[in-house]
Amino acid sequence: MALVVIGGVAAGLSAAARARRIDPRLEITVLEKGPVISYGACGLPYFVEGRVREASQLIVYTPEYFRKERRIQVRTGARVISIAHPRREVVLESGERIRYENLVIATGARPDALGIAGAREPHVFTLHTLDDAERLRGFLREKRPRRAVVIGAGYIGVEAADALRRNGLQVTIVERSEDVLLRRDPLLTAAVRHQLEAHGVDLRCGVSVDAIEPASAGGIACDLVVLSAGFRPNVEIAAEAGVEMGRSSAIRTDDRMETNLRGVYAAGDCAEVNHRVTNRPAYIPLGTTANKAGRVAGANAAGGRARFPGIVGTSIVGIFGVGFATTGFSMEQARAEGFTPVSARIEASTRPRYYGGSQTTVELVADRATRRLIGGTVIGEDGAAGRINVIAGALQARMLVEEFEGLDLAYSPPFAATWDPLLIAAQQLMKDL
């Protein structure tokens, strides 16, 4: 048996490590096109900010570690240019061919330049690899830019804006759609706008940038551009090999993370996963999902039996110290998915007033027909991750609003209010159901 994994970051390494656990004797090779493996891509904005001092701190494991500790061969600078599935071979750029019995495709995604003219100018950066972040940090140090335009208000866009602002730059974010954070949600967008503007970052939604000039982008004067307008899954070699794509144009898999080709698995930012709220495929590329789906792909590719039941779409992003967390669907997304949603939004203190709490916003979205919770938003300095995770658990458990309202949540003045904001939101939602 030989397992080949294409891609040496989150999904690929999770797959390889899990495969080793399942089969101690399996020959496992990981092929990574870049110079390093196992880096925390989500940490790049904090390296740009300067909070993380060295890019190398973002590297979790080295190829040597995998070789020695896991007996997994990891090759960097090994770009796969095609998959010859009938012969069970991958072909490297060098011409070398490597045989596999089972294959895990974890080729990730790449920034989408949206065909913007000038995207390759020297003052234009993406934040996708360690190299990207080091180049940007070097540019900040050497060129001392004063005005930045960030194209795209997804997670990386707002994190980059936060990082650049903390470095003293004037920052404008330009977003094509009317909403931020990849979520159709005017209330969330308004809250993010409020927080960005309170910290001097200008947010312009509904504005497309067609061209980047040396001293401006989309007509906004600047000497630095961060391109974070979206992702495109790296699926070309898979598609050429006959791997089928889903409607999102990422790779379609079953719940074992197997593609339409037997023995070929896919996971991570190149693949769809099941959305547990709708039980339909979704493309929501995130590191947590990559790790989980990668583990499942690796287990099955090594002869184990594992299922990935899917995600509910949970994420959080920090903007100048405030967490903006979402799970499931917003009202507008829920409508688009065919629900008849109803929502309640409250603001409440995270602790008793006498102890000095901070305010947090909670929005819950339910399906009117079934009374089932299908989404939520939590915004706050304090406990946003914990609260969104409670909602995420409820979505997975298909909890009704009345069940959620009865949750036995922890209370003590230093940590929580007697009625947690989650429960106040549920009580409010019960009135409208």
Next chain:
Amino acid sequence: MALVVIGGVAAGLSAAARARRIDPRLEITVLEKGPVISYGACGLPYFVEGRVREASQLIVYTPEYFRKERRIQVRTGARVISIAHPRREVVLESGERIRYENLVIATGARPDALGIAGAREPHVFTLHTLDDAERLRGFLREKRPRRAVVIGAGYIGVEAADALRRNGLQVTIVERSEDVLLRRDPLLTAAVRHQLEAHGVDLRCGVSVDAIEPASAGGIACDLVVLSAGFRPNVEIAAEAGVEMGRSSAIRTDDRMETNLRGVYAAGDCAEVNHRVTNRPAYIPLGTTANKAGRVAGANAAGGRARFPGIVGTSIVGIFGVGFATTGFSMEQARAEGFTPVSARIEASTRPRYYGGSQTTVELVADRATRRLIGGTVIGEDGAAGRINVIAGALQARMLVEEFEGLDLAYSPPFAATWDPLLIAAQQLMKDL
């Protein structure tokens, strides 16, 4: 219709307020034996500490508020000495009789002195009412005690120890049982001991105090004693009226919070509730439960229809900045409840190393036969409340360990690690199942 509520703190006022919502015309009277209503009893240790400056800050609502805003008559200093249920009357200490059609008993609990000799000495304090806390604070200010003994290592005991230590006293906690925080759990006890000792508080378990002397308690020299050895439900007048008690000797109710007497409801620290993990009655007096059960009692007493499905036993206590949170059952408790439990305990970082996380401990307990989660512990400075709440939700949803392992939890470096400690604990537990 007339509703009488005995008790004007958490459960009683929740009942009265809810009853008003259900029936705008109902005549509602709340009888409180003490001088004030609606005080945050859980805030008393923070008033002793000095963090909360004025005892009055702990009062949430006044009788005037209820009179004006809710048209609820609230009488303080109104001690009920008996319930004449056949005549539907409560009898006050003054001899006055008040008629009811429906009655809510929310008489709470009182500190249990355990028959300790000397418990009424002037340097002995409980922490149950505002008056208790003001007396203790006055004693600290005027007598400048240097050494304190805290009898009982429940929530109030450890919080009082923390508060006194922060006031510069030498503090020894003496606990009758082998364990702290009302939970048979040697690992939790060890962690609490470690934290207390790191902050100079001595914890002695398995030691009974029989007598308090003017300058010592249980043989330990001291000039201040806090008696926090447990609670005893205030059920005497209910019992005399024919209300049945459960095995815990608190009032037994059905899931509408109705007692064996039709039209007589009970909620709060005087009543049992259903434990959702076992579906058996339990006596776990906490403010959160009092509020929820009180709402249900009030709704039903006003002619509405509400159910209280119960609790899972979630709580958290802060000890010198670290949260100790538990839900469901510990290993030993689970065994006593008839489960064949299995547990996993891990320590992990709450954030990526490069961002600077803190360590947190997570223990999960599952039932081997059903693979269902039945308990958990989270200890940490960061996110203990949020994490225990996720486990609490899972207990309520009767989640299996493998379902919990697949939770889609939020990740971003400022807030969480890619693999949340909860998921690492679940993975560990899967290996042992």
